[in-house]
Amino acid sequence: MSAITADKVLDVAQRLVQTRGYNGFSYRDIAGEIGIKSASIHYHFPSKTDLGVALVDRYQDNFDSELQKILARSDEAPKRLKDFIALFRQTLKGDRLCLCGMLGAERDSLPEAVSERVRSFFMLCEAWLVEVLKQGRKAREIAYLGSPQAVADQFLSLLEGAMVVARALNDPERFDRAANAFLRVLKSID
Amino acid sequence: MSAITADKVLDVAQRLVQTRGYNGFSYRDIAGEIGIKSASIHYHFPSKTDLGVALVDRYQDNFDSELQKILARSDEAPKRLKDFIALFRQTLKGDRLCLCGMLGAERDSLPEAVSERVRSFFMLCEAWLVEVLKQGRKAREIAYLGSPQAVADQFLSLLEGAMVVARALNDPERFDRAANAFLRVLKSID
DNA sequence: TTATCTACCTAGTGATAGGTAGATAAGATG
DNA sequence: CATCTTATCTACCTATCACTAGGTAGATAA
Numbered sequence: 107m108s109a110i111t112a113d114k115v116l117d118v119a120q121r122l123v124q125t126r127g128y129n130g131f132s133y134r135d136i137a138g139e140i141g142i143k144s145a146s147i148h149y150h151f152p153s154k155t156d157l158g159v160a161l162v163d164r165y166q167d168n169f170d171s172e173l174q175k176i177l178a179r180s181d182e183a184p185k186r187l188k189d190f191i192a193l194f195r196q197t198l199k200g201d202r203l204c205l206c207g208m209l210g211a212e213r214d215s216l217p218e219a220v221s222e223r224v225r226s227f228f229m230l231c232e233a234w235l236v237e238v239l240k241q242g243r244k245a246r247e248i249a250y251l252g253s254p255q256a257v258a259d260q261f262l263s264l265l266e267g268a269m270v271v272a273r274a275l276n277d278p279e280r281f282d283r284a285a286n287a288f289l290r291v292l293k294s295i296d
Numbered sequence: 297m298s299a300i301t302a303d304k305v306l307d308v309a310q311r312l313v314q315t316r317g318y319n320g321f322s323y324r325d326i327a328g329e330i331g332i333k334s335a336s337i338h339y340h341f342p343s344k345t346d347l348g349v350a351l352v353d354r355y356q357d358n359f360d361s362e363l364q365k366i367l368a369r370s371d372e373a374p375k376r377l378k379d380f381i382a383l384f385r386q387t388l389k390g391d392r393l394c395l396c397g398m399l400g401a402e403r404d405s406l407p408e409a410v411s412e413r414v415r416s417f418f419m420l421c422e423a424w425l426v427e428v429l430k431q432g433r434k435a436r437e438i439a440y441l442g443s444p445q446a447v448a449d450q451f452l453s454l455l456e457g458a459m460v461v462a463r464a465l466n467d468p469e470r471f472d473r474a475a476n477a478f479l480r481v482l483k484s485i486d
Numbered sequence: 487t488t489a490t491c492t493a494c495c496t497a498g499t500g501a502t503a504g505g506t507a508g509a510t511a512a513g514a515t516g
Numbered sequence: 517c518a519t520c521t522t523a524t525c526t527a528c529c530t531a532t533c534a535c536t537a538g539g540t541a542g543a544t545a546a
Contacts, residue, residue: 129319130405132533173354176519182515203401208459210464210508211393211401215320257455259461259474260454267397267457268449274400274414285450290441291481301523322503336524338505 112150114140120161123245128212128220136227138251155217158209162168162223166230169193172233184293187261191285192237194265198272198281207266231260248292257292264288302340305329310351314392318348318410348399348410355395358415359383362425373432377451380425381413381475382470384455388462397456415468422448438482447482454478 145203425448
C-alpha cells in the first residue's frame with residue numbers, strides 16, 4: 107500500500123514546510139517521523155523538487171474544493187468571506203502558516219517548478235475573491251471603495267500577513283482582530 | 297578595519313535572509329560575496345545565531361529611527377501612515393521581504409534568541425501604529441471602526457502579507473493596490 | 487512457474503553545513 | 517625593540533544534505 111505511505115510523506119512534509127519552511131527540513135526528518143528510511147522517500151518523490159511540486163498541487167486542489175463548497179453553502183458575500191477567513195484561521199489553529207504564504211516568502215530559494223505553482227495558488231485565490239466581491243457589491247450585501255481586484259489584493263494580503271504576525275507574536279487573537287476589522291468595514295454598508 | 301567587514305557581512309546576510317530565508321544561505325555564501333573565507337566570518341559572528349541576532353537588532357534600530365523621523369516630519373496621521381507604507385515599499389523595491397516578515401514565517405526553525413527579537417520588532421511597529429492611529433482619530437484626520445489596536449494589527453498584517461504576495465506573483469503593484477485601498481478607507485472620514 | 491512490479495532496505499556517494507585550531511601578517515602599545 | 521591585539525588565513529572537523537546503487541521480500545501477472 108504505497109499510496110498510504112506517499113500520503114503520509116506529503117502530510118508530514120506539508121506540516122514541516124508550513125512550520126519550518128522549504129529549507130528547514132530534510133528527507134530524514136520526514137522518514138524519522140513515519141518510521142521509514144529517507145531512501146524510501148526518494149522512491150515516492152525522486153527529488154525534493156518533486157515533493158515540493160506535489161505538495162503545492164495537492165494543497166491547491168484541496169483549497170479549490172473548499173472554495174467550491176463555500177460557494178455552494180451560501181450565496182451571500184458576507185458569509186462567503188467569513189468562510190474564506192475560516193479556512194486560514196483553521197490552518198493557524200494547527201499552529202501552521204499557509205503553505206503558499208511560507209513558500210511565497212522563500213521564493214528566491216525555491217525550484218522554479220515550485221514557485222510557479224505558488225503563483226498559481228495566489229491567482230486562484232484572488233480570482234475567487236474578485237468574483238465574490240463583485241457579486242456581493244452588486245447584491246448590496248457589502249460595500250467597498252475602489253476595484254474588486256484592489257480589495258481582493260488587500261484581503262488576501264491581510265490574511266497571509268496576519269498569519270505570519272500572529273504566529274511570530276504567539277498570539278492567534280491578533281489574526282482574528284485583523285480579519286474581523288476588515289470584514290466589519292466591508293459590511294458597514296451605509 | 298574590521299568594523300567595515302562586519303558591516304559588509306551584515307549587509308550581505310540581511311539581503312540573503314530577506315530573499316532566501318534564514319535557512320537558505322550559508323556562511324560560505326556571504327564569504328564568497330565579500331571576498332573573504334567563511335572562517336573569517338566566525339571571527340566577527342561566532343555562530344549563526346549571533347549573526348541572526350545582530351541582524352535583527354540592527355534592523356530594528358534602523359527601523360525605529362525611521363519611525364522617529366516620520367513623527368518629526370509631520371504631525372498629520374494620513375501623512376505618517378503613508379510614510380510608514382513607504383518604508384515597506386522601499387524594501388519591496390529592492391526585491392526583498394521585510395527581514396522580520398521572513399523570520400516571522402520561519403519562526404519554528406529559528407534559534408530562540410532570534411525569534412524573541414522578531415517578536416520585539418513587531419511589538420515596536422504595533423505600538424507606534426497604535427499611537428499614530430489614536431492621535432489621528434482624535435484630530436479627526438482619519439476614521440475607523442473598532443480599537444486602534446485592531447486597526448494596527450490589520451495594517452501591519454496587510455503590509456507584511458502584501459510584500460509576500462506581491463513578490464510571489466512578481467507584481468509589486470499588488471502591494472500598492474492593497475496598501476492604497478487600506479489608506480483610502482481610513483481617510484474616507486465622512 | 488517464471489517473470490515482473492512494488493515498496494522498502496543497507497550502504498554508500500560527493501557536496502555542503504556550521505564550526506574550530508593554529509599560523510600569520512599588520513598595527514598598536516609598552 | 518618586544519609584545520599584544522586584530523583580522524585574516526589554511527586546513528581541518530563532524531554532521532548532515534540530497535541523492536543513488538544494488539539488493540530483497542512479498543504481491544501480482546503471464
